[in-house]
Amino acid sequence: MDNPTVEKILSLKNGLVKETFKKNDRRWYLTIDKKDLPETARYMFKTLGLRFSTASAIDLPDDTEILYHFSDDKTGCVITLRVFAGSRDKAVMPSLAPIAKAFEWIEREIHELFGVDFEGHPD
Numbered sequence: 001m002d003n004p005t006v007e008k009i010l011s012l013k014n015g016l017v018k019e020t021f022k023k024n025d026r027r028w029y030l031t032i033d034k035k036d037l038p039e040t041a042r043y044m045f046k047t048l049g050l051r052f053s054t055a056s057a058i059d060l061p062d063d064t065e066i067l068y069h070f071s072d073d074k075t076g077c078v079i080t081l082r083v084f085a086g087s088r089d090k091a092v093m094p095s096l097a098p099i100a101k102a103f104e105w106i107e108r109e110i111h112e113l114f115g116v117d118f119e120g121h122p123d
Contacts (some may be wrong), residue, residue, distance in 0.1 A: 003022075003025075005023050005048060009044060016036050018032060027080075028079045029080045031083075036098065037068075037096070040093070041099055042099050050070040050079065052100065053069040053070065054069055055069065056069070057113070064091040065085075066082075085116050085117070088114070094118070095107055095120040095121035095122075104121070104122065107121055
């Protein structure tokens with residue numbers, strides 16, 4: 001591993017990150033279970049001080065993939081959490097809105113566009 005921020009995330013909890021993909025020195029993708037999303041996002045946002053950029057969703061044939069993009073402004077690195085919400089008719093994710101208000105709007109957008117229910121979302 002050659003990125004100290006990614007190393008800190010990987011050390012958060014043994015087995016938390018199921019898969020890593022390094023696109024280049026400044027672009028990382030970390031696949032995690034949705035049950036681990038709040039803990040991981042809170043650590044990245046609050047402890048490491050990464051900036052939440054946005055989230056995007058992909059409608060796959062049997063699942064809905066959600067990508068949470070965080071920026072490490074000190075290094076210029078973008079670290080993306082890759083999470084699967086479930087099939088379109090049963091897509092459910094824990095809401096990150098209790099962590100920071102920045103998550104509220106994009107979760108509403110993903111709900112409207114992809115039908116994902118965000119448990120614990122205030123609206």
